[in-house]
Amino acid sequence: MRFRRLRAEPPTPAGLLRDASGRRSLDSDGYVVIDLLDQDQVGDLLVARAALGSTPGDPRSGLFNDTFSSEPMYKRQVEAAVAPIMTSALGMHLDGFRMVGCVFIAKWPGEAGRVVPHQDASFVDEGRFHSFMCWCPLVDTQVTGGTLEVIPGSHRYRRGTRAHQDPTNAFADLDADDVPWRALSMRVGQAVLYDHALIHRSGANTGSDVRLALGAPLIPSAATLMYALLAEEDAEVFAIDEAFFLDHQLDRLDLAAVRREYRSLGRRRVAGHLDRRAVVARG
Ligand SMILES: O=C(O)CCC(=O)C(=O)O
Numbered sequence: 001m002r003f004r005r006l007r008a009e010p011p012t013p014a015g016l017l018r019d020a021s022g023r024r025s026l027d028s029d030g031y032v033v034i035d036l037l038d039q040d041q042v043g044d045l046l047v048a049r050a051a052l053g054s055t056p057g058d059p060r061s062g063l064f065n066d067t068f069s070s071e072p073m074y075k076r077q078v079e080a081a082v083a084p085i086m087t088s089a090l091g092m093h094l095d096g097f098r099m100v101g102c103v104f105i106a107k108w109p110g111e112a113g114r115v116v117p118h119q120d121a122s123f124v125d126e127g128r129f130h131s132f133m134c135w136c137p138l139v140d141t142q143v144t145g146g147t148l149e150v151i152p153g154s155h156r157y158r159r160g161t162r163a164h165q166d167p168t169n170a171f172a173d174l175d176a177d178d179v180p181w182r183a184l185s186m187r188v189g190q191a192v193l194y195d196h197a198l199i200h201r202s203g204a205n206t207g208s209d210v211r212l213a214l215g216a217p218l219i220p221s222a223a224t225l226m227y228a229l230l231a232e233e234d235a236e237v238f239a240i241d242e243a244f245f246l247d248h249q250l251d252r253l254d255l256a257a258v259r260r261e262y263r264s265l266g267r268r269r270v271a272g273h274l275d276r277r278a279v280v281a282r283g
Pocket residue numbers: 063105107115120146147148200201202213215
């Protein structure tokens with residue numbers, strides 16, 4: 001008798017978030033806003049940031065993510081101060097996840113802080129798993145403060161391998177009024193968990209103070225942490241670890257060092273083309 005090999009469906013996010021209605025939102029919309037931190041935890045995080053000072057290399061304009069810094073020591077200090085608070089807070093909501101990094105993201109006042117619509121790079125085999133970013137502003141954040149904006153449901157449109165700095169992960173043509181953007185107005189202490197495949201952007205911070213947030217990628221405990229580099233028409237995928245985010249500068253990644261330091265898992269096709277008309281129509 002011949003058996004047909006069944007292709008495993010990617011598991012839904014169910015099992016990761018304990019709250020059933022949150023799980024449904026993650027599944028259908030690709031994101032959910034949760035009450036993550038209490039006042040003491042927010043206070044501890046702000047005290048930690050004040051003690052550490054702003055990230056070395058931050059030009060104090062535009063948007064600066066700690067992963068852009070060339071100072072692994074600073075990033076390790078952030079990790080030591082911030083990760084225990086975030087892990088314990090996330091542990092109240094989630095089961096079976098691993099937080100693989102934790103960074104500050106500073107958005108300074110002015111137009112330069114705008115972030116073009118994009119999907120994040122993939123960190124897991126998206127044929128089998130969903131991974132998420134926990135984005136947690138440390139100030140109240142509205143659209144005028146440069147908050148995150150998402151296209152609900154867009155985590156389903158283009159899944160697969162999204163390589164480092166692949167221009168096809170960015171969608172400048174979706175920066176338009178006919179696209180069903182939803183701005184996430186969030187209070188301090190709230191966080192959004194969003195699928196790394198969700199299309200998101202953020203506008204200018206029109207206030208006078210820096211908009212500080214934390215970003216923490218989360219992957220299912222059972223998943224292998226991966227990062228893909230473009231290789232001709234395809235991508236080469238590497239098994240990375242948490243140190244990757246500390247030791248490397250993600251905005252000017254030393255590709256040869258990644259190839260030297262991490263085990264290759266082989267070539268994959270990069271995620272396909274996204275049809276703008278379909279995004280608008282689905283809204
Ligand atoms: O913090 C922001 O405003 C944008 C962050 C973002 O888009 C990202 O980390 O992918």
